[in-house]
Amino acid sequence: MPMRERRVSTIPSPPRAWRTALLSTSLLLPLLSLACSANRRPAAPPPTADLPMQHGTASWYGREFHGRRTASGERYDMNDFTAAHPSLPFGTRLEVRNVQNGRSVVVRVNDRGPFSRKRIIDLSYAAAKAIGAALPGTATVELFLAASGATAGEPAVARYTVQVAAFSEGERAEALRRDLLRLYPETVVSSDGTWNRVQVGVFEERDRAESLRRELAAIGLPSIVVVAR
Numbered sequence: 765m766p767m768r769e770r771r772v773s774t775i776p777s778p779p780r781a782w783r784t785a786l787l788s789t790s791l792l793l794p795l796l797s798l799a800c801s802a803n804r805r806p807a808a809p810p811p812t813a814d815l816p817m818q819h820g821t822a823s824w825y826g827r828e829f830h831g832r833r834t835a836s837g838e839r840y841d842m843n844d845f846t847a848a849h850p851s852l853p854f855g856t857r858l859e860v861r862n863v864q865n866g867r868s869v870v871v872r873v874n875d876r877g878p879f880s881r882k883r884i885i886d887l888s889y890a891a892a893k894a895i896g897a898a899l900p901g902t903a904t905v906e907l908f909l910a911a912s913g914a915t916a917g918e919p920a921v922a923r924y925t926v927q928v929a930a931f932s933e934g935e936r937a938e939a940l941r942r943d944l945l946r947l948y949p950e951t952v953v954s955s956d957g958t959w960n961r962v963q964v965g966v967f968e969e970r971d972r973a974e975s976l977r978r979e980l981a982a983i984g985l986p987s988i989v990v991v992a993r
Contacts, residue, residue, distance in 0.1 A: 826888075834846075846871055848876055849884075850878075861907075899957075924967045924990065926988070
């Protein structure tokens with residue numbers, strides 16, 4: 765049994781009674797058969813307390829720029845938690861949140877870029893790695909002003925997600941995600957290269973995630989609350 769682990773969605777959930785009735789009939793059996801040998805969990809998201817400044821694509825730059833001067837005058841360090849932004853003042857601290865997996869990190873703006881209109885921020889290698897964007901090269905992100913006193917490099921806040929299952933086979937995780945999407949549009953698959961975790965929602969309060977976990981248990985879908993990462 766794999767160890768189970770971890771966005772905040774604003775998509776409204778269907779009423780509980782209607783959701784329970786549907787899951788108890790035509791949807792419940794397929795979900796149970798798909799998740800039979802894995803961890804389980806779905807979750808409905810609460811409204812976010814903070815609104816993102818921007819939503820779009822993040823890219824990153826690495827070794828070829830390491831040691832070069834940035835637009836702020838300091839030298840670029842690919843292992844530091846910095847970012848290039850087209851207009852924000854140098855020194856601005858941002859929380860960059862990967863909307864696909866819920867991971868977030870605080871970065872400090874010290875350079876200008878990206879120069880593609882299709883992207884909103886260029887991250888250092890270290891920052892991209894922290895949110896799971898280094899390997900794919902890009903990620904869909906939301907940008908928030910970091911909390912006062914936040915240090916570049918630290919995760920922004922502890923968040924929780926409800927995990928339905930974890931599979932070594934990506935196809936099985938995708939099949940379960942598609943089934944859950946009917947009632948939980950915020951369902952995602954978070955992969956670390958070994959495990960493909962089917963997760964729904966990201967909660968800033970653990971109690972909200974636990975409430976959904978109990979609801980799912982009542983209709984025969986055991987699930988666990990884990991820290992989003």
